[in-house]
Amino acid sequence: MSTTSLDARIPEGPIEDKWDNHKFAVKLVNPSNRRKFKIVVVGSGLGGASAAATLGELGYEVELVTFHDSPRRAHSIAAQGGINGAKNYRNDGDSVYRLFYDTVKGGDYRAREANVYRLAQVSVNIIDQCVAQGVPFAREYGGLLDNRSFGGAQVSRTFYARGQTGQQLLLGAYQALARQVHLGNVTVHNRTEMLDLVLKDGQAIGIVGRDLISGEVRSFSGHAVVLATGGYGNVFYLSTNAKQSNASAIWRAHRRGAALANPCYTQIHPTCIPASDDFQSKLTLMSESLRNDGRIWVPKNPSDTRPARQIPDTDRDYYLERRYPAFGNLVPRDVASRASKKEVDEGRGVGPLKNGVYLDFADSIQRLGRHAIEERYGNLFQMYDRITGEDPYAMPMRIYPAVHYTMGGLWVDYNLMSNVPGLYVLGEANFSDHGANRLGASALMQGLADGYFVLPATIGDYLAPQLGTEPIATDDPVFSEAEAEVDDRVRALLSVNGSRTVDWFHRELGKTLWDNCGMARSKESLERALADIPTLRDEFHKDVRVNGDGESLNQSLEKAGRVADFLEFGELMVRDALHREESCGGHFRVEHQTEEGEALRDDEDFSYVGAWEYTGDLANPTLHKEPLDFENVKLAQRSYK
């Protein structure tokens, strides 16, 4: 197992030439040979759908596995605000270099320069590609594309489709995928969940999936496996992720040898609707784009009970504008979130549970008119009204930070291949581009960059030498053994017959993590979590109750498998947070902060990617370090003042 080696395979040369040089250097598969290769893609969000469609277009045989009933339902669909592209259509000084710089800086200098530069480079192609597919981006009256600005940037480089950008981009990728299904290049296996990764002689050769309707456990074999299975934010139970988003695919790959990098980097999004009661099943995000026109404030006096509209300006504290005059309400997410937490912790929170801050549109409505605000955010305002029963045109929204995105994920090299040969990881499931904090409108960009442009250009390097080999047959012992293990796990969950529901355990785990490994972490809190999680995990396996059988649709059983994996994953996340004795981006250790309460990095000791190897003992994973070299961007304390 300790053969794990982390060679990032970053190409030589100046940063602006690396990607071109690399594309020339890698091996290719010629068009007529591509149909001889089979690729298994897991996940149908932006990364998975765009990869499957593009690999199909290139001529590869693709099998796409998704637990959704239709690829179009993947959680990318819920992204609201937009997608960045370094087009400089606004003539406001944007460039590939600036997007690269903003992303590295926004990520608090914990991302790989070469990957980020490439991301910024292909961002322009993504916009072109999506427009050609018919994505209905917002337009100016002259017919040209419109842009908006987003947190962490001083230029307007974000393309958007009302407040439904993720939906429209996913539909674009899904339609491209549908075309490949029609042409017979891609086969979609819906309502099928990946439950294990299968290796032979150290190489990824397929997966084991479970048909969620019939319960049948079966294998999918290919020359390479691509995971695009999203992030692990639901480990916190309450998050803005869709209810079914889970970490099982990456956790199962991790248990088979894939290194998991930086799991402690979790992003808490500043603008979500605060929880209303104990039954809350998830939190709803209000797009960050709202911060363009909304002003964030709390009453200066914690015991002010007047309705928001009756509190005069002099009694309000626009704390972001006060503390960060240059960026104001548009500071990056981690900075905005911690600032809200401070206000609420100090008793200035608003709403019945005093668990939020105001996001106020009164000034913008006065300046631009209600119609303009409606055009920009109409559907978001409607969504807010529906959930809270309050009209944001008449009174300010109440918002509070919530878990939203996870920067950590499976470790990948420049080709997006993990340390397990033949296993590729795309989108939020990998760790590569956002460092310790992701900028707004960059998740959609990364998912599509990986799927449309990066993977299709790099996968040939791995496949070409395999020309002439067949995928391993699914009756090979490696497959039947993995299937048997999956069967055993399913049966074990069904046979506990305990007294508590899966959701109960999930909620407990979530509380432990949010309290101890959430927006602020300390050695003490993390050690507390490390004591609690294994106990909860043991209790789960002794006392969980899953009714029904494994031979038909059983949603409790599905959840039980995912929560079992979260209970293991959560421990690694805490261990990672404990080992990283610095604050950076979304990882804030209270022991490491500046006098003003900002994150204090330790570049001397922690300028590396922390990639964990599974050893069979959850209490003793092995840490591998990939040093981060910054040749282009000068490391500095982030300042958004």
Next chain:
Amino acid sequence: MKVTLKLWRQEGPDTKGAFASYNVDDVSPDMSFLELIDVLNERLITDGDEPVAFDHDCREGICGSCSMMINGRAHGPELGTATCQLHMRKFEDGAHITVEPWRARAFPIIKDLCVDRSAFDRIVEAGGYITAPTGTAPDANLILVPKEVADAAMDAAACIGCGACVAACPNGAAQLFTAAKLQHLNLLPQGQPERWARTVAMVDEMEQWFGSCTNHGECEAACPKEISLDFIALLNRDYIRAQFKQRRLAGQKN
């Protein structure tokens, strides 16, 4: 609040289903309708019963997974609202609420409230796309799209594919879904080259699965994204025009 649910339970596609009645106490007005089912399910599990199976995911009205007939109406009483965004404050204390799965021949029941909506994917696969292989696109601003056109295309593209239109239709027709998917692309300049072939392919595929449209308009009323019936008129117009436009061009051999 307290409510009584009369809920459709069905073990599998081939078994006979029936209504079961459940009282749920301690309902908070701030709960969503799906959270109500969550609470019921927690109790059923603890009592040793099988929880109610239902499709759901994003719970913010965009993934299109949730699919319940509530008191005979797709997604319940609120206009422009998916089940996940329907909150209990819209119901009276003590209300009796009937909950059923989508009712349509093209959407067979899988279990309880889950149905199989793959027929929608078949319609899109038949032609609901623009052929633009990755890498071939010109600069995005070379394609001018008048704002009104982009806005209209977006109105159609807002469809979440939930199937409420079909469930609400007395004929089980999928005209509103198909029209939304079709007109999103047919309205845009990028969609023109394949417009007529796409129209015929998608409509013909739709006809394989779904009933016929008789302009009832129930679909528009049920649509959580309030997609306009006008798109069906545009679909019909395009379908007729396609019969003429599909002709071979003069001088073309095949």
